[in-house]
Amino acid sequence: MHNLVMVNRFTPGGRCALSQYANTPQDATEAWRPSVLVLDDEWSTLEVIRDSLAKHFAVEVASRADEALRLMEQKPFDVVLTDVRMPDMDGLSVVGQMKARHPGAQYILMTAFSDIEDTIRAIRLGVADYLRKPFTIGEVRHALNRCLEQRRLRRQNGPPRDQGPAASARLTALDPKMRQLCALADTVAPTDVTVLIGGETGTGKSLLARAIHQASPRRERPYVEINCAAIPEALIESELFGHERGSFTGAIARKIGRVEAADGGTLFLDEVGEMSLDMQAKLLRFLQEFTFERVGGAKKQSADVRVIAATNRNLREAVASGVFREDLFYRLHVIELVIPPLRDRPLDQAPLAEAFLRRFAEKYGRADCRFGPQVSRQIAAHHWPGNVRELEHAVERAVILARGSEIARLELEHAGQRAEASRADAAPEAVAAPPAEIGPLLDGRDLGQFIDDCQRQYLAGLLAKHNGRIGLVAKAAGVNPKTLYLKMTRLGLRKEDYRGERASDKSPRGDGPFVA
Numbered sequence: 001m002h003n004l005v006m007v008n009r010f011t012p013g014g015r016c017a018l019s020q021y022a023n024t025p026q027d028a029t030e031a032w033r034p035s036v037l038v039l040d041d042e043w044s045t046l047e048v049i050r051d052s053l054a055k056h057f058a059v060e061v062a063s064r065a066d067e068a069l070r071l072m073e074q075k076p077f078d079v080v081l082t083d084v085r086m087p088d089m090d091g092l093s094v095v096g097q098m099k100a101r102h103p104g105a106q107y108i109l110m111t112a113f114s115d116i117e118d119t120i121r122a123i124r125l126g127v128a129d130y131l132r133k134p135f136t137i138g139e140v141r142h143a144l145n146r147c148l149e150q151r152r153l154r155r156q157n158g159p160p161r162d163q164g165p166a167a168s169a170r171l172t173a174l175d176p177k178m179r180q181l182c183a184l185a186d187t188v189a190p191t192d193v194t195v196l197i198g199g200e201t202g203t204g205k206s207l208l209a210r211a212i213h214q215a216s217p218r219r220e221r222p223y224v225e226i227n228c229a230a231i232p233e234a235l236i237e238s239e240l241f242g243h244e245r246g247s248f249t250g251a252i253a254r255k256i257g258r259v260e261a262a263d264g265g266t267l268f269l270d271e272v273g274e275m276s277l278d279m280q281a282k283l284l285r286f287l288q289e290f291t292f293e294r295v296g297g298a299k300k301q302s303a304d305v306r307v308i309a310a311t312n313r314n315l316r317e318a319v320a321s322g323v324f325r326e327d328l329f330y331r332l333h334v335i336e337l338v339i340p341p342l343r344d345r346p347l348d349q350a351p352l353a354e355a356f357l358r359r360f361a362e363k364y365g366r367a368d369c370r371f372g373p374q375v376s377r378q379i380a381a382h383h384w385p386g387n388v389r390e391l392e393h394a395v396e397r398a399v400i401l402a403r404g405s406e407i408a409r410l411e412l413e414h415a416g417q418r419a420e421a422s423r424a425d426a427a428p429e430a431v432a433a434p435p436a437e438i439g440p441l442l443d444g445r446d447l448g449q450f451i452d453d454c455q456r457q458y459l460a461g462l463l464a465k466h467n468g469r470i471g472l473v474a475k476a477a478g479v480n481p482k483t484l485y486l487k488m489t490r491l492g493l494r495k496e497d498y499r500g501e502r503a504s505d506k507s508p509r510g511d512g513p514f515v516a
């Protein structure tokens with residue numbers, strides 16, 4: 001049967017014994033059990049939940065809203081678990097009514113749909129958690145225990161302290177699309193909701209993830225990042241979950257993984273779309289109940305982490321082509337924030353450039369530096385394939401190299417932009433004459449094209465060798481993954497074109513869940 005000795009992880013401020021929820025099978029019938037009301041229009045779901053939880057929770061079920069409201073009037077429940085979409089009622093309206101009369105109860109939604117409007121409404125209503133259908137009974141237990149623990153902490157510590165500045169305060173964002181995205185980030189920051197951040201490389205995904213953490217009640221607890229593309233496949237499990245001494249050659253001591261290091265805080269999974277299917281299965285298992293085992297260890301560990309994931313890959317396409325698990329995708333994307341590319345945010349370009357100018361002018365003792373009149377035209381004309389990071393680097397370079405106080409133009413990295421920049425400047429760049437010895441190799445190309453072709457050929461070979469895995473290619477090429485991305489974008493290389501065999505890896509639905 002389900003033994004709930006698992007819940008002392010829900011304690012951002014420290015660990016505590018939760019014997020009130022952690023009933024052992026022996027004392028379960030005599031001990032106090034938290035009361036749970038389950039509302040769903042499907043009897044089969046109600047029965048499975050009731051029967052599976054009965055040992056440790058006092059469960060009552062209702063298949064209609066009026067019935068649930070009547071039960072709520074008769075006695076208070078600790079937790080209400082409700083479906084969202086039911087034929088004759090809207091779970092969220094029911095929660096609204098119940099919450100108005102019984103604010104002390106905790107509310108969990110069960111939903112098969114990923115409707116962003118519903119999710120935001122639910123967050124605003126103060127819903128404590130979500131269960132995405134299909135889910136396991138283990139996940140239901142986990143959600144119930146987490147809610148009960150949050151309530152216990154609130155009662156013990158009083159209302160949550162000020163969350164600090166809003167997430168959006170840390171980002172330069174004037175563009176209406178960005179402002180909308182920031183407003184959503186501010187709404188979800190104080191909750192524990194899992195957030196999936198999308199957007200091209202350099203758009204600010206890592207910055208946003210950290211900003212959400214800093215605007216959350218977990219902000220004084222650890223913020224731990226893991227770049228799933230940068231860690232070799234063989235090491236990623238041990239990086240995430242840690243390992244026991246002697247579990248593999250080289251494991252000379254026990255090592256705590258990033259999940260454990262993030263306990264009480266936020267775990268940021270960067271480039272989550274690059275994980276192998278094997279690792280995706282392990283991550284999914286962790287996200288279902290927030291329990292894990294260290295590599296080579298038998299003991300179940302638990303960690304209370306808020307998960308934020310980011311990817312510059314289109315995960316829907318990755319799911320469709322079989323390289324990303326659908327169930328993991330749905331678990332990660334309770335709230336999705338997609339940062340638009342810089343070229344689509346014209347209102348952000350000049351303010352960002354000015355903000356970087358101020359930052360680097362101060363850093364390099366060049367307080368006199370300012371942009372000349374051509375720069376804004378140049379910025380507006382550029383395509384920004386490397387997004388905000390490219391702009392940041394261009395401004396930094398310009399400040400370092402500025403001879404006088406005026407920066408006449410930015411030196412932009414990408415081939416595509418040279419023509420645009422020179423159009424904006426009306427000053428085409430002269431191509432340096434190649435040294436005589438390599439002349440014959442150029443074969444009619446200018447030196448820049450020749451170098452690009454060499455780099456393209458070299459990286460294409462590495463991409464083919466490593467099946468498009470950025471982390472491995474970056475390692476082989478001796479550059480960091482971000483630099484590699486920028487270079488690949490400039491050279492027109494796409495890792496997807498080298499991933500042929502991964503799509504035929506094992507099925508993404510391998511060990512699927514069961515209930516509802």
Ligand SMILES: Nc1ncnc2c1ncn2[C@@H]1O[C@H](COP(=O)(O)OP(=O)(O)OP(=O)(O)O)[C@@H](O)[C@H]1O
Binds near residue numbers: 392
């Ligand atoms: N809106 C913004 N305001 C201020 N700085 C920003 C903004 N967006 C991005 N930056 C800066 O641009 C740089 C790149 O951002 P970041 O590393 O967060 O991008 P990313 O999307 O995570 O990139 P990658 O996909 O390559 O990991 C960082 O130095 C970040 O601080």
